Amino acid sequence: MAQPDDPEDFRDAPVAPRVRSGTLLLANTDLLEPTFRRSVIYVVEHNDGGTLGVVLNRPSETAVYNVLPQWAKLATKPKTMFIGGPVKRDAALCLGTLRVGADARGVAGLRHVQGRMVMVDLDADPDSVAPVVEGVRIFAGYSGWTIGQLEGEIERDDWIVLSALPSDVLVEPRVDLWARVLRRQPMPLSLLATHPIDVSRN
Numbered sequence: 448m449a450q451p452d453d454p455e456d457f458r459d460a461p462v463a464p465r466v467r468s469g470t471l472l473l474a475n476t477d478l479l480e481p482t483f484r485r486s487v488i489y490v491v492e493h494n495d496g497g498t499l500g501v502v503l504n505r506p507s508e509t510a511v512y513n514v515l516p517q518w519a520k521l522a523t524k525p526k527t528m529f530i531g532g533p534v535k536r537d538a539a540l541c542l543g544t545l546r547v548g549a550d551a552r553g554v555a556g557l558r559h560v561q562g563r564m565v566m567v568d569l570d571a572d573p574d575s576v577a578p579v580v581e582g583v584r585i586f587a588g589y590s591g592w593t594i595g596q597l598e599g600e601i602e603r604d605d606w607i608v609l610s611a612l613p614s615d616v617l618v619e620p621r622v623d624l625w626a627r628v629l630r631r632q633p634m635p636l637s638l639l640a641t642h643p644i645d646v647s648r649n
Contacts (some may be wrong), residue, residue: 469561478521498592501531531586541567549579
């Protein structure tokens with residue numbers, strides 16, 4: 448009989464009112480600025496220096512193989528670079544999901560973020576990382592906030608703070624991640640998932 452998957456992958460993620468590493472920032476319906484409209488951001492770091500995250504649902508047309516060929520085999524589909532945000536678009540940041548039961552300690556190039564999520568050093572040897580990760584996703588650029596800036600935007604209702612599941616980070620192609628994350632929330636938040644993509648102005 449096949450091993451059951453990690454139950455963390457299937458549980459309903461509860462609403463997480465506090466920003467921390469491993470939470471999601473979901474663009475609220477009124478946030479229409481093109482860079483972040485309907486975006487789902489995974490928070491990689493949140494500390495006294497500010498907040499760093501990557502947009503999970505902005506695939507680019509650039510194949511991983513054309514930029515970092517050594518990582519193409521480990522990259523999950525679609526095997527393209529993702530636009531992590533408007534900051535430092537010329538720099539790459541990599542996230543990976545650990546295999547169920549795998550331990551990242553002692554593996555060069557991995558830094559634990561939360562749950563089964565790790566940051567992957569792109570200078571590391573992919574062959575040494577491969578045995579412990581299910582897959583990786585590589586982001587060009589990131590989204591950043593200085594100390595207090597994100598809190599102000601949350602108070603303004605620009606962002607909804609939610610818990611992440613491992614499957615959010617390596618979401619498969621053509622999934623509307625923004626709507627999927629909302630659908631698994633309790634009412635009335637789940638109703639926002641039906642919000643139209645194009646809001647026609649009356």
